[in-house]
Amino acid sequence: MKRVPGKQSNYSLITAELSALYEIPSLSFSDSEERFAAEVVEKATRLFGVRYFTLHAGPPGNRRLLASWGFQDVARIEERINIPSPERFNLPLGEKGQTGLVFMEQAQPILSRERRIFTVFARRVEIVLQTLSENARRKRVEQELSRYREHLEELVKERTSELKMSNELLRREIRERKQAEMEREAMARDAAASKERELMERTNRLASIGLLAAGIAHEVNNPLQGMLSHMHAVRRALPEDFPKNDSIEMVEEGIQSISEIVNKLLTLTRQSGHSGPATAISSVALDFVTQLLEHEFKRAGIKIIRKEESTRFKLNINQQELIQVLINLYINAKDAMPKGGRLTVTTFAEEDHCVICLADTGQGIPKKLLGQILSPFFTTKGARGTGLGLSVAESILRHCGGSIHVESAENKGSTFRLKIPLVREEK
Ligand SMILES: Nc1ncnc2c1ncn2[C@@H]1O[C@H](COP(=O)(O)OP(=O)(O)OP(=O)(O)O)[C@@H](O)[C@H]1O
Ligand SMILES: [Mg+2]
Missing domain, CATH: 3.30.450.40 (GAF domain)
Incomplete structure (x- = not known):
């Protein structure tokens, strides 16, 4: 301006x-x-x-x-x-x-x-x-914003690729696990199938042995009874001082022993048909067996201890058969205690069953044999045993709706637990 x-x-x-x-x-x-x-x-x-x-x-x-x-x-x-x-x-x-x-x-x-x-x-x-x-x-x-955006995009890219990688790893692991699971299942299926096959084969084998044994036993039983009564007749007809009386007696005992085996076989295959009452009284059967074997047990240094919750459990089992089961268990216990010991017999009720426990202080059963003792002909007694006692017992108990269970510890003793259905009292 x-x-x-x-x-x-x-x-x-x-x-x-x-x-x-x-x-x-x-x-x-x-x-x-x-x-x-x-x-x-x-x-x-x-x-x-x-x-x-x-x-x-x-x-x-x-x-x-x-x-x-x-x-x-x-x-x-x-x-x-x-x-x-x-x-x-x-x-x-x-x-x-x-x-x-x-x-x-x-x-x-x-x-x-x-x-x-x-x-x-x-x-x-x-x-x-x-x-x-x-x-x-x-x-x-x-500019800062765009730098930040670029950085963010970079980060997102990085994280996305990391995520993709871990996703892939995860997927691979899932695939591998599934594969392993399928293999395990297939193996388990195979094992179960082979076990079932084995069991079937064993059952079939046992069934055919049973059938064979039953057939033989049936056929053998009649001539045996005939032989036995003829032997009795021969002995009665001979003078008392007949020099071969001992031999005749031995033949008689032999036939008797064969007859017992045959009877056991028939029981195992349910062809014997025991007579006597269909139900048993617990203490009657136990008294009978105890008295029968008392003398022998005393001689072997074995004490029998009885503990009964009730003396009158009425059991859904043939009395004769229960006695047969008990005799075998008593004798097994005696055989397991060659140096003497104790056999404790306890009886009590459990729901709708009566439980009879026979616990000995004998040598016990090795773990690896425990699974075999119920099998027919399994024995550790050599010629002294037939190996039929427990399988017969198991068969009898199974048929009356009961069971047998064993627990044992080597050098300590064994306990046999019998479960027998109680007779339901009508009101
Ligand atoms: N109380 C027990 N203590 C130890 N071992 C036992 C006892 N009871 C059974 N065992 C074992 O079980 C096996 C099978 O018994 P089981 O009664 O079936 O046949 P066994 O006694 O050998 O022959 P059998 O009964 O025909 O005379 C016996 O040989 C024995 O080895
Ligand atoms: Mg026996």
Whole structure:
């Protein structure tokens, strides 16, 4: 705003003011602070004819010099700005000068109307500077955001591939486990099938042996009985001092023994048909067997101890058959205690069964033989035993709805636990 002295000056001042007001809004939003500062300097010097001009950016204490005009010695700028004078115009930009500072100096004192125009100019500069710094900040944020987004995408990619890998591992493990499970199941199925086959074969073998034995026993039994009665008749007919009486007696005992084996075989195959009452009284059967063998047990140094919860358990089993079972168990116990010992017989009720426990203090049964002792013909007594006693007992008990169970400890003793159904009393 160059001033011309005289009358014209007012006119040219107004013209200069108008052109300044016209040009100020055209201070453009350049793409950089530097370019904008150059434009500001060009406009300030052209429009206002200033001698010195500076444009600073930033808050007090941290200002950067964006542009200057007229200074030879840049070091003296601060000094000039800070000394107030009527030729100088100093306008802080933004609130408390946070955005920057515009400084202008003329050759003559600045008029108040010039100050107003300078202020309008400075405000426009302020707006553009703020917008530029806001734009720069936004750009920085955007760049940061895009870097962050890229980093995130990278992370997502990494995690996705990790997930894929662990998924694959998991799938492989599941597949392997399933495979192992299937193999295990197949093996278990095979084992079960072969066990079943074995059992079937064994059952079939036993059934055919049983049938064979039953057939033979049946056929043998009748002639045996005939032989026995003929032997009795022969002995009766001979004088008492007949020299071969011993031999005849031995033949009789032999036939008797064969007959017993045959009877056991017939019981095993349920072809004997015992007579006598269909039910048994526990104490009657036990009394009978105890009395029968008492003498023999005493001689062997074995004490029989009886513990009965009741003496009159009525059992759903043929009395003769129960006696047969008990005799075998008593004799087995005696055989297991060659140096004497104790046989404890306990009787008690358990739900709808009567339990008879026979516990001896004998040599016991080795673990590996325990599974075999109920099999027909299994014996450890050599020629002295047939190995039919326990299998007959098991067969009798099974047929009346009972069972036999063995527990044994080597050198300590064995316990045979018989479970026999109780007769249900009608009310
Ligand atoms: N109380 C027991 N203590 C130890 N071993 C026993 C006992 N009872 C049975 N055993 C074993 O079980 C086997 C089979 O018994 P089981 O009564 O079936 O036949 P056995 O006694 O050998 O012959 P049998 O009864 O025909 O005379 C016996 O040989 C014996 O080895
Ligand atoms: Mg026996």
